[in-house]
Amino acid sequence: MALEKDERQALKEELVELKQILVNEPKMMLLLTSKQISRVDKQKFIKTLGDSASETLKNLLDMLFDYDRIGDLDVIIDEYIRLNDEYEKTVKAVVTTAIPLESEQKAKLADSFARIVGANKVVLEEKVDSDIIGGVILRSNNYIYDGSLKLRFAQIKRMLLK
Structure with a gap:
């Protein structure tokens, strides 16, 4: 629906902003899911949450509540972000190095990895x-590239022990 409405x-x-609020204020989810708080009070809280939100987000919150x-909510937010990244061909990856990378090295690595996995953008x-x-x-959801010296030394050790 968000795609149709641009x-x-x-x-x-x-x-993302709502997820950050949920992370920073874990008691908020407790308030929304607690059996001790009346449904009417929860509904008022959701209305307050939606006051500064777009119509689409208000509708989502109302639907989830109903x-x-x-x-x-947090799982649904994560899935939306994942689907949006997939739509934009954005890949998230973790890069592990022995020393911190300079920004230029990080940018080159991201560009190279994007070409390998067919992404428009790589967030490292x-x-x-x-x-x-x-x-x-480098690790992403579907790809692992291990070019570490530790792996190379382990491979040499195995060859020598054979």
């Missing part, structure tokens, strides 16, 4: 792990 990106931004699925999350000694390990 609100896909705006809705994603709203959902069908008693509001407890799944950087991890530093001195145990890999050198090289790089």
Whole structure:
């Protein structure tokens, strides 16, 4: 529906913001799912949540509440973001190196990885792990590339032990 209304990106931004609120205020989900709080009070809270939201997000919150699925809101947000990334051909990957990458190196790595996996954009999350000694390990949902020296040394060790 967001795609049909040309609100896909705006809705994603709203959902990311809402998810951040849910992470920062975990008691909010407790309020929305608690059996001790009346349905009327929950509905008022959802209306307050939706006051500054788009019509699409208001409708989503109302629908989830009406069908008693509001407890799944964080999972639904994650799935929307995943589907939006898939639509935009955006891949999220974790890059592990022995030392921190410079921004230019990170950009080149993202561009190369995008060509390999056929993505328009790669968003890299950087991890530093001195145990890999050198090289790089890239992990995304469907792809793992291990170019670490640790792996190479292990392969040489196995060959020598044969």
